[in-house]
Amino acid sequence: MIVRISDDALARALGADELAQAFAQKGHEVQRTSSWGMTWLEPLVEIDGNGFGPASTVDVDAILDGSSDLGIGRIEDHPFIAKQQRLTFVRAGKTRPLNLEDYEATGGWAGLRRARQIGAPQIVEEVTASGLRGRGGAGFPAGIKWKTVLNTAGEQKYIVCNADEGDSGTFADRMVMEGDPFALIEGMAIAGEAVGATKGYIYVRSEYPDSIRKLNDAIALSASIVAPFDCEVRVGAGAYVCGEETSLLNSLEGKRGEVRAKPPLPAIQGLFGRPTVVNNVLTLAAVPHILAEGGSAQYGALGIERSKGTMPIQLAGNIKHGGLYETAFGITLRELIYDIGGGTESGRPVKAVQVGGPLGAYIHPDEFDIKFDYEAYTAADALIGHGGITVFDDTADMAAMARFAMEFCAVESCGKCTPCRIGSVRGVEVIDRIRAGGRPADSVELQPVMHNAPKTGRLPEQEIALLTDLCETMKFGSLCALGGFTPYPVMSALKNWPEDFMPGNEGSVRKVLDRNEA
């Protein structure tokens, strides 16, 4: 019997290796595949298309003799899978990640072959027509970026893949790298064809040892197929800010990962000052499908408004049915969290949902009808980011989460610009004072010579006004999204859950916020 078990890092972290070994010891052929993305069922065992999970070594005998109660029926018919529109994750669960035959048999390399026939301007044209936007968070149209690099003269150009997936609540990049690494390499090779680049770098964070290993193996296996394009993995060193593209380029060059001012754009002066395409894993992995026959039109027909195609959404945090859900843009949070995710795992009511990682806004259940769309989120002072959704139940303390956002920014700030480096530290202090109910007058203020200083200390309402001002400064004064977007989680928490900041006195928080808005 053929037993299929994922070798994705998440399945392995839950004992998939031991489980695979147990089946092998019983004399069965075990195939290690990519993950289907239903993480609450991992490790998931697949026999003849039927799934059993979450399984451990004690369940092996029962699964084999048919008496196991872990069965979920045909995996492909499971509602979580059947309702998705998988384009980037079309192979998830179905192929062995490092098996070239599996890749080829499922349409692999078709996009690259066609790209080589139609030539650079036509590739750029098709990517532009598909409406594909950068999936890293900024949502910049990929075709326009590629066109800039194509039209910039340069002897050496680069394709840089941003695989520094540091946002909490996101894991789609990891799943691509571990489950379908050839798709990423093919996407990079197509980008190389499109702009005239022969060298590609994949910058992977050091927290992803499985991804690093698999990418290195996949690059070695596919080298002759993508040649003369040449790919290399570079490992990050634990700095969150290196997910910002200019900081990533500095890091690749061997420097401190400090953000660069733009312009010049990386497309014109990027890695080592040369024209460079910097795209996220998901952006590049979507490209092989778009370049296959008819792919561009099919991709562009999905989605709503200016958000075209599909988004691999990641359901994380306190959610019953977490995992990878790829679907066309336009789906609401309500559907994602309740219909698909099944609510919280703890069974308690949902209190807040953070969309877009540590820099994304906390969204209140009253706003769950918002549609997954770049512009709709921007209009609501929120962001889609990399498509991660982190669910919190009613035990979450949102003032503590706001403080954590500032603390995270302080720890991870590259230090180049003042609003981010110092603002975040002051932000932690101000939030602490709000939660402590303000502060008494300090020794300097009490000195007789300080005629104009208030002698009464500071009220929490005044601290809230200060926090609001600080967030405004960080938002508009920071060089990159780290300092610029940290105000999103902070202000959304303050606005939606004032009672967590000033228990019993949320009215005065609202008054301060209203005054500031006026």
Added chain:
Amino acid sequence: MSTKEQRITQILADHAGREGPMLPILHDVQHEFGCVDAESEKLIAQGLNLSRADVHGVVSFYHDFHETADPRPEIQICHAEACKARGVEGLIAEAEKVAGERVKLTTVYCLGLCSAGPTARVGDRLHARLDAKTLAQVIENAR
């Protein structure tokens, strides 16, 4: 030539043909010696024709590089939002007690297993869906 000097010269030679070889070199040195100390910084600076300040600036920027080696086994526990939502904070006090002085507990932001937290990493081995009991086992088994 000391053994350290020899080894670092070798590492520098391994990465000689690369563009921007600094990070791969630092990873190798960190892996080999458990730290990138002042002596290593000096040797790397010489090898790459940079100032020691340049190399120190890079080493001190990244969380993965340390200036002194810590012989204790290290366990990284994720403290980011998704693991917080799944209750990691409630495990820390007990974990610190179990770890004592023998095991070094460090905080990281995200190991990428966000729908199956709380999560921890020991070397290249990941652990997910931890509770007080399983986390204690992970800590006790860390070598």
